[in-house]
Amino acid sequence: MTEPPAELDLRGEVCPYTFVKTRLALEDLPLGAELVLLFDNPQSADSVPRSLRREGQEVLSVCEESVGKLWRVHVRKGKE
């Protein structure tokens, strides 16, 4: 059975710490592992996926679960 991806709850956190913490979490994961990020600020929901793509990570989905309040970003580690 496949394990569910690890989740990093970044609600209440702001830029740049959302991205700093995302990078730290990804660093500890093996290549190909998946991570789900939760954000509650629109700036991070926009900038973190963009920065992740720029660094060679695979952003699988960006889902606005509650309009203007909660975003769920699914990412796969594609680069060390």
Next chain:
Amino acid sequence: MATLGGLSEEQIRRYSRQILLPEVGGRGQRRLLGAHARLHADGTLGEVAALYLAAAGVGAITWANDVPAAVRECVAAINPDCRLGVGEPTTAPDVELELGETASGDRSTGSAPRIVITWHGRVARLQRLLPGRSACPLCLPPPEGEPAPPGPAAHAALGSLAAVEALNALLGIGEPLIDRVLELDLPTCRVETRAVIRRPDCPQCGAPS
């Protein structure tokens, strides 16, 4: 308490800009926090180098000689994680910095890389030595030119450069100044990097006769 990547919440916030650098990241930051630098330098040179090493998160700094209490307080304020010492270190340093007019890289005793800044006339030189394996400052002939010792502002710039090279050594990044020298002609602001060949007859690092 560790939160992410072995770093506490406070450390993540303190070093966030550095963690974002691709060549540093969480792993590099942890390496710096576990690193020990030894300083053989007096005055502004050593003080500025210590401030930047501490700001980068180096975990321990040992001065060979005593330093003003105000400087130690400043370093401690910049980085409360940094353990400060004076005199003989209790653990082997990971990098040594020897900075000063008469520095030659011979005041260190271990095998750690040595960052050396010296000046001859108006030219300041920065090198990284691998003890017994790379060219030392005495492998170079003294540069020509009228003597013009660097002033306090130049000392601060040189101390910063020494910290940069020490951090590169600790992180294993950059193009090391090994068998190369960075020369700064301070009055003219000319900067040059050139190769240095280890001299077999060097009075310091050459083969014993």
